Amino acid sequence: MKFIVDLTMGKLVKWLRIAGYDTVFYNSANPDKLIEIASKEGRILLTRNSNFIKNKKKILKENGIKYLLLTDDRVENQLKEVAADFKLNLRDNFFTLCINCNKPLTNMPKEDVAGKVPEFVYQNYNEFVQCTNCKKIFWGGTHRERMEKIIKTIIPLSYLS
Ligand SMILES: [Zn+2]
Known part of the structure; x- marks a missing residue:
């Protein structure tokens, strides 16, 4: 499951990456390009922009793009909502993607x-x-211990297992 997050929720991008979900940040106001990327890369679109959803509902449907309109402005609640809606497993791939560039992390031997x-x-x-x-x-x-603690406290255990 991959996501694309528009510019209404920059913080959520990092949180999804920490949970191990491939997530790109769409830092532009061009809605057609956003739809194009979501469609081409098979990404679920996450936004807080209700007008965008209202205006583009038909195109999203025609292109088979899944989306979720979020309302809360707190990142903890946003993550909770996404996790509940798409039944995300926030534990198994925890901290496998780079927070900054969305690329895989690999183990590094202590001596290196x-x-x-x-x-x-x-x-x-x-x-x-x-x-x-x-x-x-x-x-x-x-980030690891801090984020793990936060994720565990905000997400009901049922979503984690
Ligand atoms: Zn990186």
């Missing part, structure tokens, strides 16, 4: 990390992952 992260991080953590694209290194203490 030496000198590339702060010394206290190297001393205190044993698991590291690296983005295959931007080469950024992530570890338990960065």
Whole structure:
């Protein structure tokens, strides 16, 4: 399941990526191009723009594009709504995609990390992952633990298993 999020919900893009869902951010106001990408790449369209849905309902249907109109402006609630609607599994692929570029993360052996992260991080953590694209290194203490905690508290357990 892949998503495209329009510019009404920039934060949701990162949250979906953290949960392991391939998500692109459509940072433009051109609705036709948005529909074109969603159709071509088979992405579910997420938006808070009710006028857009109203005006494009027919085209979305004709192109077989699934979409969800969200109303809440808090990212926690948006994620919750998307998870409920599409029965997302937020746990199994947790932290497998780069937050910044939507590309896969790969495990990095501890010895390869030496000198590339702060010394206290190297001393205190044993698991590291690296983005295959931007080469950024992530570890338990960065976004991972914090986001995992947030996701667990906001999403009812039924969605996680
Ligand atoms: Zn990256």
